[in-house]
Amino acid sequence: MDEMMLQKCIDAGLRMTSQREAIAQALDQSYDHPDAELLYERTNKIDSTISLATIYRTLGVFERAGLVQKVDVGDGKSHYETARDQHEHLVDTENGQIHEFKSEELTALLSQIADKMGFELTSHKLEVYGKKHGDVSCRCIQIKVY
Amino acid sequence: MDEMMLQKCIDAGLRMTSQREAIAQALDQSYDHPDAELLYERTNKIDSTISLATIYRTLGVFERAGLVQKVDVGDGKSHYETARDQHEHLVDTENGQIHEFKSEELTALLSQIADKMGFELTSHKLEVYGKKHGDVSCRCIQIKVY
DNA sequence: GTAGATGCAAATCTTTTGCTCGCCC
DNA sequence: GGGCGAGCAAAAGATTTGCATCTAC
Numbered sequence: 001m002d003e004m005m006l007q008k009c010i011d012a013g014l015r016m017t018s019q020r021e022a023i024a025q026a027l028d029q030s031y032d033h034p035d036a037e038l039l040y041e042r043t044n045k046i047d048s049t050i051s052l053a054t055i056y057r058t059l060g061v062f063e064r065a066g067l068v069q070k071v072d073v074g075d076g077k078s079h080y081e082t083a084r085d086q087h088e089h090l091v092d093t094e095n096g097q098i099h100e101f102k103s104e105e106l107t108a109l110l111s112q113i114a115d116k117m118g119f120e121l122t123s124h125k126l127e128v129y130g131k132k133h134g135d136v137s138c139r140c141i142q143i144k145v146y
Numbered sequence: 147m148d149e150m151m152l153q154k155c156i157d158a159g160l161r162m163t164s165q166r167e168a169i170a171q172a173l174d175q176s177y178d179h180p181d182a183e184l185l186y187e188r189t190n191k192i193d194s195t196i197s198l199a200t201i202y203r204t205l206g207v208f209e210r211a212g213l214v215q216k217v218d219v220g221d222g223k224s225h226y227e228t229a230r231d232q233h234e235h236l237v238d239t240e241n242g243q244i245h246e247f248k249s250e251e252l253t254a255l256l257s258q259i260a261d262k263m264g265f266e267l268t269s270h271k272l273e274v275y276g277k278k279h280g281d282v283s284c285r286c287i288q289i290k291v292y
Numbered sequence: 293g294t295a296g297a298t299g300c301a302a303a304t305c306t307t308t309t310g311c312t313c314g315c316c317c
Numbered sequence: 318g319g320g321c322g323a324g325c326a327a328a329a330g331a332t333t334t335g336c337a338t339c340t341a342c
Binding site: 015016017018035036037052053056057060076077078 | 330331332333334340341342
Binding site: 072074090092093099101103105106109110113114115117118119120121122123124125126127128129130131132133 | 218220245247249251252255256259261263265266267268269271272273274275277278279
């Protein structure tokens with residue numbers, strides 16, 4: 001459960017250096033959506049010789065290889081998460097916390113709309129913003145909260 | 147059809163300077179999603195004494211007043227559009243063109259999901275990416291293409 | 293051995309800000 | 318008149334890049 005990224009990198013045919021391994025490991029241990037700076041700090045706890053430039057360059061490589069994805073949280077920085085199955089982000093406008101959810105209905109709808117517009121859907125980015133109900137009556141459909 | 151922004155600014159109680167009027171006019175004439183730099187160029191054709199700093203500051207003011215909205219096109223810059231009724235963006239991955247569409251079903255779905263997660267939906271950002279079908283059989287449901 | 297990766301520092305790019313002066317209400 | 322807006326230039330913050338060096342394959 002901890003070597004996922006490393007294995008994916010190898011499978012993707014990437015040249016693995018000690019730095020990339022450290023970054024991969026830091027990503028494996030990141031269950032949130034760190035930006036480059038935060039990932040830099042986490043990676044440095046594993047291998048303190050890594051530079052921020054390498055973090056950026058490696059994230060670019062990983063992204064192009066489809067191993068990580070950018071998430072736009074709306075704070076001006078690029079955040080990253082390891083590529084997993086399709087899911088969406090709901091941002092709590094009061095504290096910036098990100099809640100994840102999945103909705104097949106949503107993806108189906110998007111693909112249907114794109115289709116009607118003459119396009120083949122390749123991907124989408126969605127961030128939903130909301131604030132907690134006063135009455136937290138009902139909870140969760142298929143959510144992971146990190 | 148050309149004084150819309152100006153009127154909205156006045157209605158919003160904003161102090162109108164010649165610069166703000168020029169920016170408002172440039173926005174009225176922008177049927178796409180310009181970034182600050184592009185809007186700066188357009189505004190300068192109307193009044194060449196405007197600085198880029200004023201563009202940024204004014205866009206901030208307009209945004210806070212709900213008159214314009216940021217659009218994240220994924221190129222690292224902030225793009226803007228005049229606030230209109232809710233609509234979504236489909237980005238043609240092959241040429242970067244933005245197609246707009248509306249879907250009540252979508253907004254209803256999102257609000258329903260947020261609700262089930264214990265949140266009150268305040269807003270959302272969505273960009274759909276796709277490429278044109280080989281066969282452009284069907285077209286448009288409720289789309290405006292600028 | 294060699295193409296590709298890294299570190300460091302400088303460069304770039306977008307956006308923000310301090311300060312002084314000018315103009316709208 | 319007083320406060321808010323504008324211009325200019327410098328600052329700030331995120332990300333990229335040039336170059337010399339090192340390393341995985």
